[in-house]
Amino acid sequence: MIFAASNKFSFKYLDNSKAYYRVVCQVEGCPWKLTARCDGGGDVVRVIGMKNEHIHNASDGSSYKATISSKQVGLFFKNKIVQKPSFLPRDICNEFENAFQYRMSYKQGWRAKEHAKECISGPPSSCFHLLPWMCRRLEDAIPGTRAVWTSDEGKFKQLFVSYGCSIAGFKYCRPVLKLDACFLTGYYRGHCLSASAHDADDGLYPLAYAIVSSENDDDWLWFLQNLKEVIGEWNVDQMNLYVWLMVYKNLRK
Structure with missing residues (x-):
């Protein structure tokens, strides 16, 4: 082609x-x-x-x-993306137009880059089996880190990560946690849950995050249970996680 x-x-x-x-x-x-x-x-x-x-x-x-298909364009630009991972879809469109006098849309350029990335590192689905190894490496590399995951019938379900350095520094922050969530726009969708605080300079201090399927009670409760394990040593064992969840849900209404 x-x-x-x-x-x-x-x-x-x-x-x-x-x-x-x-x-x-x-x-x-x-x-x-x-x-x-x-x-x-x-x-x-x-x-x-x-x-x-x-x-x-x-x-x-x-x-x-x-x-010409986006897959073929991706193969054409694969080596360039290996050398320069920041090569943008717009750059693909411009270079392809200069070479072949054919104008591609931004969406075609984006698909071409996704195909090239898949050829370089494989499809994202093939990387999920590395998740246990990645969690272990995080815990070994950063002392005090909590990185746990769950699966359902062999398929990825939930991931919780809180870095040891963030946990150690949380005791110097204001004793108030902010919970938030946002939806993910990637191929597999899902939601990202997060917990953050404010430091002495009133800056946002990230404490933990989780990747889950959606904002449902089960996923929130699982996130808060792991969050309790992280900050439990600062006299919050008596806190009722269900109350945390209800308060958060009421604030969002």
């Missing part, structure tokens, strides 16, 4: 299987043709024949419009 976009022509498949490909130019009567096959049972495709000659008139060139 990148080759076709570079040379400004469209093609169609005469044969398209996992082992054999036969592609011709979409212009009637054009002799351009490519034949390829997979070597053995692998994914390597070898071109076995190609007639790289076009017979087009002026109207064929003026009516050409690139047809």
Whole structure:
């Protein structure tokens, strides 16, 4: 597809299987043709024949419009994103337009970058099995950290994290906690619950956060139970977590 976009022509498949490909130019009567096959049972495709000659008139060139998927664009920019992870979707759109004289929308550029990131590091779903290891590493690397997670039938359900340095510094903050939540806009959605305080300079002091499915009573109670374990040594064991939850819910109404 990148080759076709570079040379400004469209093609169609005469044969398209996992082992054999036969592609011709979409212009009637054009002799351009490519034949390829997979070597053995692998994914390597070898071109076995190609007639790289076009017979087009002026109207064929003026009516050409690139047809390329975001996945192909992502593969094209993969190496650049490896070198520069901050490469923006808008940069992809601009560079692609300069190279192929085809204007992409921002949404297409964003999808292209997501495909490139997936090719580099795999889909996000393949990283959930690293969660136990990440929690252990957090607790080992930062003494006093609490990082716990739960699952339901082998699927990720909840994650709670409170860093040891945040827990140690909380005793110097005002003894008031603020609870809040926001929805996540990623592919898997969910909500982020948080607990924060105010330090001596009246600045926001993050204490803990959790990733859960939604703002329901069970998830809030689980978050507050873990939060109680974090700050329990500062004489708050007598606090009723259910009361915390009800107060918070009433304030949000």
